[in-house]
Amino acid sequence: MRVLGKHVFPRQAALLAAGAVFLGATTYDVHRSIKNNEQPPTKEQMEALQDYINSKKQN
Numbered sequence: 001m002r003v004l005g006k007h008v009f010p011r012q013a014a015l016l017a018a019g020a021v022f023l024g025a026t027t028y029d030v031h032r033s034i035k036n037n038e039q040p041p042t043k044e045q046m047e048a049l050q051d052y053i054n055s056k057k058q059n
Contacts, residue, residue: 001013
């Protein structure tokens, strides 16, 4: 198959498409993680974390 005058194998096109999907999915995941972490932890979450840390120190 020819793309812009150069011979391109179907496997190369599939690899490029897979790479683009992977890059897009990774970018979306990072964006979603940042967006979900914009709010500071609640008091209850901090207390639960401290309780967990204390329980691990005792073991």
